[in-house]
Amino acid sequence: RPLLGGMGPSGPCALSGLAGVPGGDSAEKSFWRGISSNERPKRPLTGYFRFLKENHSGFKQKNPEMSNVELMRKIAGAWKVLPASQKQVYEEARKTDWQRYEQQLATYKAQLTPAQAEALREEKRRRLARRRLFKAKRELTVLGKPKRPRTGFNIFVSEHFKESEGISPVAKLKQLFDGWQKLSDSQKQPYLQLAEDDKVRYENEMTLWETKMIELGREDLIRSRKQRPKKKSIETAKQAETAIASSYENKAKLKLEKSEE
Template identity: 45%
Template sequence: MAPFGLMTAGASWLAKSFSVFSCTSTLARCSSVLSATYITPVKYLSSQASGPPKRPVSGYLRFLLQQRPDITRHFPGIKSTEIMRKGAGQWVMLTPEQKKPFNEAAQRAREQFKVDLQRYQALLTTEQFQQETQARMQRLTKRRSIIQKRELNTLGKPKRSRNSLNIFYSEHFLDARGLGPQDKMKSVVQDWKNISLNQKQIYTQLAEDDKIRYKNEMRLWEEHMVEIGRPDLVRENMLPTKRKPAAKAQTIKKGTKKVIDTVKKATASKTVRSK
């Protein structure tokens, strides 16, 4: 069980954070919360009874999940992003001793997760194990793709150019017929097929202009990426050209041959004179 001084400090901090309960009630509530967090056995749940064990959360997320009901009760209608922000602010203010119960519980959960995962994998057939591995790789690839997309958005990568149908779709989607998004999409596509060639030519020209916009913005963006040391985000054909090592070696070879020929001529002339 956590020390009494630790629980008192946590209670005092929560009282200042929310400013809704008296010091006595806050102390009792916080003391019970920290104690339960420290001694409650960790449970490992999965979305399916026959599926793999669920990966445990970190100590920070354990704290955030514990504080979420209190935050939503004291701030009705609060958004999830604001809950994360308030919880993160409270976590930062905790001392290492106050964070210790959550981190220790997370560590025990990770150790138990490894045991449960090995036990689960031992029951799989070779085909099932390969399917699980493939599914895990697909999830990892998708996660990496999401992270890369967020990074590119943060770095301000220009949006790709749109074709004529996409431009027409974006302009007419809100006024399209149908109740759901799929019905609206079908009606817009049908309207696109029914318009005249002259009307389509307008959107074709807009698409060509958008290609020019994208090309110019990408050129400036890639130049900036090279300047800040991120050439890995630049297309290969847009990287600065470098002199080939083979051409340099050939130049040196020609120069060396020229020097050798000069030395040979000078040696031959000295030999003739000595005779």
């Protein structure tokens, strides 16, 4: 996926956001802290997290050699085999706290100004949108969706990113972008060729992946016909195979040129 989207709204100049405006960043954070301050009621813990909070120190004392991950797994296992009658105690406590939480939340919202109430709703929409996006990305990762092809600039960045030390990632990307702009067409050509090879790789892998998704009944994940590339002729397919084979040669040439410099 592209590491840097040019010098427009998604490029380095836009990465500063409100930081470039005197007091802008701090003012925005202060505003959101005002909406999501400690005065806002906290959601009650679930039955499991109540069990975790109550028993964590005891499990830690009994198993000092365990890492945090191992300890969490052990506690989760203990919760899983806990008798239903004992789980019910934690669930009843949650229900009682939930009723109190709803009353406190209603009181809190009644004190907000119309602007603060709208900001609170917007914050909730953004949080849910981020959650849905994360869930969708995680599902695609589990299903093995191929990674999108890299651009010539992406490949250039990945090759030279570690060379500049002691500067921030944003400054490093801007420096690499300036370096890419100064390259001649002949110097860019090996990277552009590798990018074309990666496009072929992506389309081939996507074709196989989409076929698998259809077999699994997940047509909702298939690209629309407009997004799909046109069928290649036999000659074009041969050229694609040649391009993939030559990608190794291009990588070798890049390494050789770099060593000679």
